[in-house]
Amino acid sequence: MGGDFAPCNEVRGAVDVLRQTANRFEVVLVGREEAIRSELAKINTGGLSLSVVPADDVIDMHDSPVVALKQKPNSSLVVGMMLHKEKKVDAFVSAGNTGAVTAASALLLGRIRGVSRPTVAAIFPSETGPTLIVDAGAVTDCKPHFLFEFGVMGSIYSEYVFKKKNPRVGLLNVGEEESKGDELTKEAYAKFVAGKNRMNFIGNIEGRDILQGKADVVVCDGFLGNVLLKFAESVPSFLKVKFKNYAAEGLLQKVLMGLLRNPLRTIFKDFDYQEFGGVPLLGVNGVTIIGHGSSTPKAISNMILRAEEMVNKKINFHIEQSLGNNSSEGLNG
Amino acid sequence: MGGDFAPCNEVRGAVDVLRQTANRFEVVLVGREEAIRSELAKINTGGLSLSVVPADDVIDMHDSPVVALKQKPNSSLVVGMMLHKEKKVDAFVSAGNTGAVTAASALLLGRIRGVSRPTVAAIFPSETGPTLIVDAGAVTDCKPHFLFEFGVMGSIYSEYVFKKKNPRVGLLNVGEEESKGDELTKEAYAKFVAGKNRMNFIGNIEGRDILQGKADVVVCDGFLGNVLLKFAESVPSFLKVKFKNYAAEGLLQKVLMGLLRNPLRTIFKDFDYQEFGGVPLLGVNGVTIIGHGSSTPKAISNMILRAEEMVNKKINFHIEQSLGNNSSEGLNG
Numbered sequence: 252m253g254g255d256f257a258p259c260n261e262v263r264g265a266v267d268v269l270r271q272t273a274n275r276f277e278v279v280l281v282g283r284e285e286a287i288r289s290e291l292a293k294i295n296t297g298g299l300s301l302s303v304v305p306a307d308d309v310i311d312m313h314d315s316p317v318v319a320l321k322q323k324p325n326s327s328l329v330v331g332m333m334l335h336k337e338k339k340v341d342a343f344v345s346a347g348n349t350g351a352v353t354a355a356s357a358l359l360l361g362r363i364r365g366v367s368r369p370t371v372a373a374i375f376p377s378e379t380g381p382t383l384i385v386d387a388g389a390v391t392d393c394k395p396h397f398l399f400e401f402g403v404m405g406s407i408y409s410e411y412v413f414k415k416k417n418p419r420v421g422l423l424n425v426g427e428e429e430s431k432g433d434e435l436t437k438e439a440y441a442k443f444v445a446g447k448n449r450m451n452f453i454g455n456i457e458g459r460d461i462l463q464g465k466a467d468v469v470v471c472d473g474f475l476g477n478v479l480l481k482f483a484e485s486v487p488s489f490l491k492v493k494f495k496n497y498a499a500e501g502l503l504q505k506v507l508m509g510l511l512r513n514p515l516r517t518i519f520k521d522f523d524y525q526e527f528g529g530v531p532l533l534g535v536n537g538v539t540i541i542g543h544g545s546s547t548p549k550a551i552s553n554m555i556l557r558a559e560e561m562v563n564k565k566i567n568f569h570i571e572q573s574l575g576n577n578s579s580e581g582l583n584g
Numbered sequence: 585m586g587g588d589f590a591p592c593n594e595v596r597g598a599v600d601v602l603r604q605t606a607n608r609f610e611v612v613l614v615g616r617e618e619a620i621r622s623e624l625a626k627i628n629t630g631g632l633s634l635s636v637v638p639a640d641d642v643i644d645m646h647d648s649p650v651v652a653l654k655q656k657p658n659s660s661l662v663v664g665m666m667l668h669k670e671k672k673v674d675a676f677v678s679a680g681n682t683g684a685v686t687a688a689s690a691l692l693l694g695r696i697r698g699v700s701r702p703t704v705a706a707i708f709p710s711e712t713g714p715t716l717i718v719d720a721g722a723v724t725d726c727k728p729h730f731l732f733e734f735g736v737m738g739s740i741y742s743e744y745v746f747k748k749k750n751p752r753v754g755l756l757n758v759g760e761e762e763s764k765g766d767e768l769t770k771e772a773y774a775k776f777v778a779g780k781n782r783m784n785f786i787g788n789i790e791g792r793d794i795l796q797g798k799a800d801v802v803v804c805d806g807f808l809g810n811v812l813l814k815f816a817e818s819v820p821s822f823l824k825v826k827f828k829n830y831a832a833e834g835l836l837q838k839v840l841m842g843l844l845r846n847p848l849r850t851i852f853k854d855f856d857y858q859e860f861g862g863v864p865l866l867g868v869n870g871v872t873i874i875g876h877g878s879s880t881p882k883a884i885s886n887m888i889l890r891a892e893e894m895v896n897k898k899i900n901f902h903i904e905q906s907l908g909n910n911s912s913e914g915l916n917g
Contacts, residue, residue, distance in 0.1 A: 391766040425810040433724040458814030462822035477758040481791030489795035493851045518826045
């Protein structure tokens, strides 16, 4: 219920994906029952494996995450997450308040053994395919071993979901040399070297290397990752303004830009979050997929598919296999 | 001599700008005399106010900045910077090793009173005109009052060079609310509020706000600024690859992309560093403009114009006026 267009887009996305997949899974809609049923009534839902669990409260975008969880135990977020905690559902998908979804996942589901902090893994386009940025905003103040763990989790996700063999993990830095960086990255570099049997660590990478696809997994703190993600997402609309201004210069320019509308749409598709849907929260004892507040039905459908993928590929099992006995090697401290 | 195409592009850029400006200033070329004279011999330099000061050593891109300054006192960088320190020249321009130019400026010229750390101010395009990012890489580990000082210096530069009235200074963060951010930005926010009479502080801004032009000056630590700058610079070449791939899909696509070549060139002009030339190092007792290693003659010409501008607009005088008596208010600690 926390998304900007809830429950309309959520309901439509769920219905669409069940049709597409011929009921391959079941979708439980959690939220204000009347609102959900009224959306469902507008479309043909015959034969779909859909159910509704009522929850009257809504945590909105302005609520303080941790406070809201306590004050609104009957919110769609808390009720839905509890269903997941109690294993009544296998995954949780939301277009609501990112901070609140992250906090609810960490507090209610708990962390996987060996994980110090869960991480939001954003997906960037690149010349060599989808690139993961970990962390994209879950943890603003990081310790070096957090970055190491983000790298391990990102590597596993990249391998199983993007089917990349031996994913290249790079530490985002201001230069390539080992000696470069701030205190955090210099110390993290040493952790990556010490734990290099856990992943294919390729060393430091720079800002310009991300879109070139030099790494499959780009590791940074959540402050930097969040700024970078939001900056990258703003590039297409900035260019649209530039194209529009160019078209306004004259008739020829207008015609040219008209011809180019479709090609440009195709070219910018990679920057479109709807294609991937949402981003996974890695490191919690469960599967949480977080989407944009303004998620379209298509984005919601894709988020549900991402959740199914994470369950089927047993991402959490692999994370625990890799990080579960971390403390014995001093990597997580 | 430290640039990738030195001294060819440096010599050509200097000659071009002297022609353009009808000898409005004098350019002193510092470096290997024979190499410079041989470049000068290839072009018509009649009547231009050019001179050459010999320096036999070169600090290259792989040299460690501080070590190189000690080991190569006869480098073009050290010799040129000493000319500036001794007030024989009014400004110093280089396409060499950024770290070494920054270190030489800080060590040899010293800092303006009230400035804790000099900052590199990068220029981003935006919907509301050029936006400054301070710091873009001079200081990776920042204290809160460094960010405050970066804001003041950026504001002054934006006002005098970009002629923006009351430039809007934003603190780059993961959310707009005062409570958002990592430890550094939360503490810096308090400094900005305490010193808000020094500039037009508009609060926190997010990654998506930069290209939208919500602030004229975007303040962040040099680690984040450097990553962001390099990321932004890589956007046009990433899109070029996408356009190329699209053109390869068929004849129609090829024709469409052919039509688009010129408009795209116009549209991406804003992302082209050559247009602005180089970036200023703010906070040192002197004028230093730093360019890309691969600076073209056009970029070199523009760097020299930027240097002239900084001298004429008395940027350093204004910085000292604003920050010189900082310590009395506890803003710089």
